[in-house]
Amino acid sequence: MSSPGSTTSLPSGLAVLRTFPDVLFIPEIIFGGLVWILVASSKVPIPMLQGWVMFVSVFCFIMSTILLCLYICSVHRGSSSWVTLDVxxxxxxxxxxxxxxxxxxxxxxxxxxxxxxxxxxxxxxxxVVFAFLATLVYVIHKVCSTLRWKSS
Known part of the structure; x- marks a missing residue:
C-alpha cells in the first residue's frame, strides 16, 4: 500500500506536454488523424470492416483531443477519479x-x-502502418497509465 503522500497524479497545464506518458497524446492524435484521412480517401472494398476502422479512428482522435484539452485546462484538479478514467x-x-x-x-x-x-x-x-503505430502508442500509454493508477 502506498502512503497518502506518495500518490501520483496527472499533470496539469502545459506540464502535460512535458511528462511521460501524457506526451503520448500528441502521437496518438497524429497517427489517429492519419488513419482517419487515409481510410477516408481510399477505396472501400469491405464497408463493414472499414466502417469500424473509421469509427475507431474518429472516436479515439476525438477522445484523445478532449482528454488532452481537459488536462491542459486542469479540469481534473482535486479529483482522484481522473487517473482511473485515464486508464x-x-x-x-x-x-x-x-x-x-x-x-x-x-x-x-x-x-x-x-x-x-x-x-x-x-x-x-x-x-495499416499508421493504425499499428497508433496501436503501439496507445498500448504504451495504457501500460504507463496503469502503472500510475496502481501507484496512486
Missing amino acids: ICQSTAALFYLSAAVLEAYATHIVHFVDPLVAGHRENIAA
Missing part, C-alpha cells in the same frame, strides 16, 4: 485500435488479392 480510456483505445488495425490489414490484403492494380491501394497500406 479506462487508454485501455479502450488500445483494444479498439488493435481490432481496427487487424481489420484494416485484412481488408487491404483482400483488396490486393482480388485486384492488385486497384487504385487507392497505397492509402490502405499506409492506413
Whole structure:
C-alpha cells in the first residue's frame, strides 16, 4: 500500500506536454488523424470492416483531443477519479485500435488479392502502418497509465 503522500497524479497545464506518458497524446492524435484521412480517401472494398476502422479512428482522435484539452485546462484538479478514467480510456483505445488495425490489414490484403492494380491501394497500406503505430502508442500509454493508477 502506498502512503497518502506518495500518490501520483496527472499533470496539469502545459506540464502535460512535458511528462511521460501524457506526451503520448500528441502521437496518438497524429497517427489517429492519419488513419482517419487515409481510410477516408481510399477505396472501400469491405464497408463493414472499414466502417469500424473509421469509427475507431474518429472516436479515439476525438477522445484523445478532449482528454488532452481537459488536462491542459486542469479540469481534473482535486479529483482522484481522473487517473482511473485515464486508464479506462487508454485501455479502450488500445483494444479498439488493435481490432481496427487487424481489420484494416485484412481488408487491404483482400483488396490486393482480388485486384492488385486497384487504385487507392497505397492509402490502405499506409492506413495499416499508421493504425499499428497508433496501436503501439496507445498500448504504451495504457501500460504507463496503469502503472500510475496502481501507484496512486
